[in-house]
Amino acid sequence: MPTKPDTDAATVAMDKRAEDPVEPETLVEIENLEVHFGLRGGLLSRMTGRGAGAVKAVDGVNLTLRKGEVLGLVGESGSGKTTLGRTLLGLNSPTSGAIRYRGEDIAQYGERQLRPLRRKLQMVFQDPHASLNPAMDIRTAVGHPLIIHNLVQDEADYEAKVVDALERVGLTPPERYLTKYPSDLSGGQKQRAVLARAIIAEPELLVADEPISMLDMSVRAKILQLMLDLKRDLDLTYVYVTHDLASAKFFCDNIAIMYLGRIVEYGPTEEVFADPKHPYTKALLAAIPEPDPNKAVPRDLPRGEIPDAARPPLGCSFHPRCPVALAGCGWEARDLRALLERRWLEMPVEEYAKEKALFADLTALGEPEVTRLSIAPGRGHTQEEVLEYLRNLREEGSAAQPREPFWSGVVAMQAEGGHVVLEFEQSRDPRLRLLPETGVQVACHLYDGTGDE
């Protein structure tokens, strides 16, 4: 355990850093990282995600983490942030890609090769209650990594290191906590004990997965402040996994906004909050609850739910929910089905039944990646009736305020051989691009010169 920096030495060190124009060193570099979980097949294919049908939990992520940085991985549930954080530490095996830790690619390391690194790479989980063994006293729990990594000479050394760790996390006087059990501690105190255990083996990188979300409101800010103090004193680097943008704003230097396994926006926290670029980031920010109840307005994320990661939308995964999606954002048959379902949900039953009867079979509309759709009219209906119905919908949607973006993706709609055929604009996958003079990278056709606006 490094000794606590005395104030003068720490001030000198900080002044030196302020003068030093050199970029902090790169600690971790992630390149084209993919983590897929297989849905079918044997255990091996499920674990590796190489079998048929896979959830692309992480789908081609590139990131650089510099020493001393706090990087936030932010997104709704299922966006892949936990999987990315765990994979960084070797707790999930990547399907492909590189994770270079101090230049050494550890992506395909087995347990034996990872063992010496485990000490340097630690994880703090969401639930402090579940993270601590109820049968272990704090002395044993916090000191456990010292034993695993063989870092103590004798009992006195062990005790001194545990006491020091408890002091650092504010469990003072430490002697009072050594013999306590997790059940004797409050939620905040338990998370402090978890942090003491995480730092005791002198790690370099901590991945903290929603470390405050299960704690009482009153202690959340204190735990984050403690983590910042520990970072400063122990020269740590953090990856902070959260769905809570307000805490990310306070805590992170940079944030990566994730959606369905991909980073859609990445940049300095200040920049991203001041001027969010991606429509998803804008929606997330608009959904942050207003602390002042007088100013509070109902804020919702855009229509629809997060899609099934095993059958992600074509093109930009966010396009079905995006209020400003363009023609080339990945429109497909499933989007017509979603549009009809949204419409029918708001209708009286008889009208809904009348409209639904125009279609012989709606299941074809549920298939992914169908960009040329042939719709059979329902019994007793003609192709002309179906075509007219869809044309009316298009007119309504295009005149609506805000306009229904789906129709911009329909490039042809005509009757053909007893069916109505719909063709969609070819989809393009948006890639992260650096926006000049902002330091922000965004993956969105609105910014890559291919949009039609």
Ligand SMILES: Nc1ncnc2c1ncn2[C@@H]1O[C@H](COP(=O)(O)OP(=O)(O)OP(=O)(O)O)[C@@H](O)[C@H]1O
């Ligand atoms: N071990 C696993 N086996 C199969 N699928 C998994 C596994 N772990 C995660 N997934 C899937 O991968 C996707 C990403 O999950 P992940 O937990 O990383 O997202 P998240 O953004 O952290 O969400 P949450 O906040 O709910 O934890 C989800 O669709 C999830 O169901």
